[in-house]
Amino acid sequence: METLRIAFIYDVIYPWVKGGVEKRIHELAKRLAEKHEVHVYGYRLWGKETEIERGRIHYHGIVRIDPKALYAGSRRSILPPLLHSFGLIPALKGERFDVIDCQASPYLPALSLKVLDVKNVFITWHEFWGNYWLDYLGKVGLVGKTIESSLFAFERHLAVSQKTKMDLQNAGLRKPVHLVPNGVALREIRSVKPSPLESDFLFVGRIIPEKGVDFLLRSLALLKRRFPDFRAIIVGDGPERRKLERLARELGISDNITFTGFLKDYRDVIALMKASKVFAFPSRREGFGIVVLEAMASGLPIVTVNHPMNASMHLVENGKTGFVTSLSEKEFSSALLRAYEGWKKLGRTAEKKAENYDWDEIVKALLSVYRGG
Template sequence: MSETLRIAFVYDVIYPWVKGGVEKRIYELARRLIKRHDVHIYGYKLWDGEDEIEREGIVYHGTIRPQKIYSNGRRSIFPPILHALKLIPLFKNEKFDVIDCQASPYFPAYSSKAGATFGDSKLVITWHEFWGKYWLNYLEKLGIFGQVVERGLFDLTDNHVVVSLKTKRDLYDAGLRKNIFIVPNGIDFERIQKVKKADLESDIIFVGRLIKEKNVSLLLNAVKVIKREIPDVRILIIGDGPERKVLENLSKRLGISGNVQFLGFLESHDNVIACMKASKVFAFPSLREGFGIVVLEANASGLPVVTVNYNMNASSDLIIKGKNGFVSELDEKDFAEKILTALENRRKMKNAAINIASKYDWEEIVRKLEKYYKVNLDF
């Protein structure tokens, strides 16, 4: 693509001030797109100083400075609304070729539609997951409001991008039959290959935020089963969150606290990769994943992955049975058996896992996104 585009990515929280999967995706795409395009990111103002700053050639636009991003373990509802309202006057002063708005937290997508109308821009909505009926589990009766707001995004544009096949299926089943294009998440494959393994070795490793949806309790219960076969099995849990104390207490009750080490959150991503490389199997029992970048990072580190079969876990689609991992049922014995099988076969699965992960290098993902902009949006 030779033509230079002005591209705006819209979300609420921004990397590196908040380090999550969606934030990292936007950053990795942006820092590669700036080689050929003019790239802007709109989100909460999480930095000091001017509302508009430039870093690494990317222009960041801050809207509001939220007091709390989370409330009672859930994303607060009012900051996204205020953020969406602030976006409207900002978009009046800017013209973009493409406004690529992340579907969640929904309200900014409506502002992005207004911005696309003001500037005669092409609006793209990028879906990381589709909640649908899950809203009723999440907010009970108030979940109906969430369903309506989410479903309203179908009518804002004909241009929809998804990060996984699962989300594409979910949207199709919900009635979105427009142009849905898959642009998956990626990994910095070459950088991962350069990281050396840590001194701290383990048999099984988990990396993720310690919240209920990550389902780490299943792993701990499986470890009790595994311990019968491997009494000195070593488990490393990297991450922090509201469930950490609960999980630490559970490991004591199960009699496996001597086998499990909670490292907490590691500031350096290279240190996380180093710990993966010093382990043997990556366990990922998460119940809700829009994609699962960490699964590919584990594969790129040479580890087979054991995840679970659950309707909201898109990471299971990344697994080719026996090649780069296994998919378990939601049962501690089956999860334990799959981990034991992965431990036994990890050496012969290593090369396949690395080769599969190499196809998701961010450079490949950026080329796919640029092609989408060019072909589907007629640039």
């Protein structure tokens, strides 16, 4: 098979910023780089060099951004992706790639590829907002909705979940959409030993409103009446953290909760998963939910919520690998307790299901799509 020259385009880059999209690109890139030439174009989150190489992956820092500037309040700031998009035009001009895998959001970088009239572009959709833009921004959301749908002009599309694929088709995208899901690094997860810091319930994610950590805390407050000594760990950071720490005190559960903040080492997160019993994930907006797969691969049952924008609920077999509840704190609290009581059996089933999502197999499927198979 011929060697391909591949570019991934997204604004934030793993491991300097850790999230689901960043993790997908990292896991795919490091496997592809074993036999192919791989480049990643995003923010310069490291030192002075505009280009660095790590693990045979070539990283291009288009514009220097402080990670603290990524958010304006609880929402992602528009300025950094705008600067990134303008910077992509001179950075990519004259470059020749066999494949450019551009993440749909934040949309503007894809428009820069249109300006350059670049060929061989795949748009990877992690979620599709459509009318949700209006809920998110009101009338101003019409701008986001219009820009999002403008990406339908590209010829090649990838979706990371069946839900997103169906959302795209229902929104009028008539071009083929290839399903290439996210995955987990099974061998690495299995090599990690449990953390000495044990917990009954664990949350991992960005501390932003959509993740529903406030909902989780109120659910845990209800649970305390039946399980007064529970231990819960909240892993992650974000603009909501201080408010949530204050809410935990107001609810009388601060002694039960540990906020760890952001953990730099991925293995430390997995170690905490292996030292917990239930993964609590009440996210109302999730394009896939890699962290849910990682928890399943670590042997944890999942408790999540039924919401139209939460694709991670489709990873959970209700009653077999965890529970999917309504947006009711009482129902979520009861599901947490049921998952805790049956965590060993539910966790074994969840771990078995996660075996279908090994990154080594995902990258083979991706290469087949890249090559037109």
